[in-house]
Amino acid sequence: MTETAYPEVLVVGGGSVGLLTAALLVHHGVRAALVERRAGPSVHPRATGIGPRTVEVLCELGLDAAVDAVAVDLRGSAGKAVARTVVEMGAGDVVTVPMPVPSTTELDVTPFRLRGVCAQDRLDAVVADDLARRGADLRWSTRLVGLAQDADGVDVELDGPDGRYSVRCGYLVAADGAHSTVRTALGIGTSGAGDLGKSMINILFRADLRPHLRGMSFATCTITTPDAPGLLVTVDGETNWVFHVDAGERPEDFTPERCAAVVRTAVGDPDLDVEVRSVLPWRPRSALADHFTEGRVFLVGDAAHTVSPLGAFGLNTGVADAHNLAWKLAAVHHGEAGAALLDTYAQEREPVAAATVDQAMRRQSDPALHWGRGPEADAARAAAGVWAAPVVHLGQxxxxxxxxxxxxxxxxxxxxxxxxxxxxxxxxxxxxxxxxxxxxxxxxxxxxxxxxxxxxxxxxxxxxxxxxxxxxxxxxxxxxxxxxxxxxxxxxxxxxxxxxxxxxxxxxxxxxxxxxxxx
CATH class of the missing domain: 3.40.30.120 (Glutaredoxin)
Structure with a gap:
């Protein structure tokens, strides 16, 4: 079938960037629909670093309080920790870097901040719930299987729970990730380093670590035991966690049972009750689409640029894409602007994304270039061409x-x-x-x-x-x-x-x- 009351904008991809793109379009009075192949928002956190500009966007949407409510309060906690195991960390054998406290100068830049970290699945749930309350057109368990465009619109073929059907929309926004189906269908290539380093396994698990932590809290902890080295990341600071480990030669060998054993070793408690909720293979990547627009189709987020993880620039750069594009689509749709305004999306976002990808890559070889503090770290950054993180987030x-x-x-x-x-x-x-x-x-x-x-x-x-x-x-x-x-x-x-x-x-x-x- 073909819909007659078609959306003005179709957003493909229901991750954070896709959801916020839809939210911004609805906020600006545009009839938008979102399609996502998963049955709902992801339960697997992929990022926890919500930057200051993204918080400002959440404030604009009236969602900052709801996101802050599901963030983990880490004020006065360790931002980064290093320990052999969680048990030894709780016993005091740990090296920590405190969570940064906003300076007067930083508070002069933006008054809007979260109280701690917010895992991406929690952010997604807040945005998706708000869209549902607004009556937004959210089509889960639906994937794009074809598209064609002409001077007046985009024809999209979708495969949903009730079979295949077609939709015609005015514009399409691709927020469908690093291996974007839309970008591939349009024949848009990418450049850059591509896959970086080793394949990793992201283990989302539930286990009560509070007895072992003995009141300690942190955003991330590098576990150094040779039997299960990796990075432990806070989801709620109590019973929900993510552990990143080297996938080795065979990522498929990381069954839930093996993942539970790895977690127990990293924690240092062989009897720990562990529920493995999800296992996600992944690999750091750095790539930039050759161009961000093709006719009436726009690439945002990882579909446009995949940013290596150090610096927490990836999610935030994608949200900035959505923020830049949504009001322009709305202005053209409402007859307030000429169609040429849409050309400025690529004019503005492509150079900024390229600079951000470059800045993340410059940090990749030496994390101290990002985390280091003091005159020596400043000198090292200057020598490596590394910008201060606030400049990347807010200053471009x-x-x-x-x-x-x-x-x-x-x-x-x-x-x-x-x-x-x-x-x-x-x-x-x-x-x-x-x-x-x-x-x-x-x-x-x-x-x-x-x-x-x-x-x-x-x-x-x-x-x-x-x-x-x-x-x-x-x-x-x-x-x-x-x-x-x-x-x-x-x-x-x-x-x-x-x-x-x-x-x-x-x-x-x-x-x-x-x-x-x-x-």
Whole structure:
């Protein structure tokens, strides 16, 4: 059969990035459907590092409190630990690195933080539940088996619980992972190092480790016993855990029984009651799609870029893709922008993703380049071309037609600089107790002083008076729905309403106007 009331956007892939893509589209008023071959959200955590920009996106969606509620509170705990076994760790034979405490400078950058780590399965459950409450079209146990596109839409063949059927949609977003079916069907190649290092086994298990930990808590612990070396990762800090081990020559030999024995050895308790919930073979990978768009199809997340794990950049880069794309699809769908706005997705995200893949790879050979602190670590990073992690997460800048006079060069790779430059994330500042990030509220917003506020009202722009060091009283910044500065002027305009209307026409690809005069 062929559906008649088809979705405007079809999202393929029900992992974190796919779910958040659907959530952002629904948030912007777009009729979207999501298809996923699994029967529901994954129960197997693949990542726990939710970065600051992703937390800001969750705040925008109103999901930050729900995600924080299922995060593990690790304040005052060890971020990283090293011990021979869990039993010996609890006995005090352990080396730890404390969880970092946000500095005053870091809190000046973003006020939104989780209290600890949140495993990806918990994040997915929160987003999926919220989508279901909103009546979103979630099609589990459904896989894409064919697609074709023309100038007006995309025809997709799906195989679901009731058999095969076809759907026509306006656009398709591929969030279907590193081995993307959509990317393969489109013939889009990849470049990069590919598979890295040894194959690994990710063991999700349930066991009460609290008696052995004796009050200790941590995000990750490197287990060094020669009989079962690996990385133990917190899921809930009590009874749910992940253990990563070398798969050796035959990953298929890791039966649930063998995995339970490996866990007991790593814990140091041969009588431990272990329930192996899931076993997932995996291998670190680094790859970048040759291009992120093909007609009406867009690649996001691992379908566009697979980021090696050190640095926790992978999931967060995918969420940034979704955040960049969703408002643009919505603007075109609602008739607020020309179709050329969609070209800026690849213009903006491809360079940022390439830089992120590169930064993760530079850390791959020496974890100290990421975790090290102090002057010696700073010098080592500089010599290796490694940027500070906050710069990777929050400091990268866009250069596209959706930004007036972009300034893509990074002022610093050591310190995060958010100064209101076009193409950068708008700086956080408190305005009557509300962050500028909240003032944007998923819409075009003017932050300004003086005569700009009246002009903004004339062209239908929400506007807020701000007094901040990075914006003179007579200046203004126009902020996109994704929190990116689209335009900054530091001087008054003789006709501010006309000026703002011209800027909006330009960045939304509505008319072929020239760049308005700027101060």
């Amino acid at each position: 800048r866009y250069d596209s037609a959706a930004v007036v006079d972009p300034r893509p060069e990074l002022p610093s790779t050591v310190d995060l600089v958010l100064d209101g430059s076009p193409g950068s994330r708008v700086p956080h500042a408190w305005v009557d107790g509300v962050s500028t990030l909240d003032l944007v509220a998923s819409r075009w917003t003017l932050l300004a002083g003086g005569h700009w506020l009246t002009a903004a009202a004339e062209v239908g722009l929400p506007a807020h008076r701000v007094a901040v060091p990075w914006l003179p009283e007579e200046g203004a910044v126009l902020v996109r729905p994704d929190g990116i500065v689209a335009m900054r002027t530091t001087t008054p305009s003789p006709d501010p309403a006309r000026f703002l209307a011209g800027v909006l026409d330009q960045v939304l690809a509505r008319t072929p106007v020239g760049t308005p005069g700027r101060g």
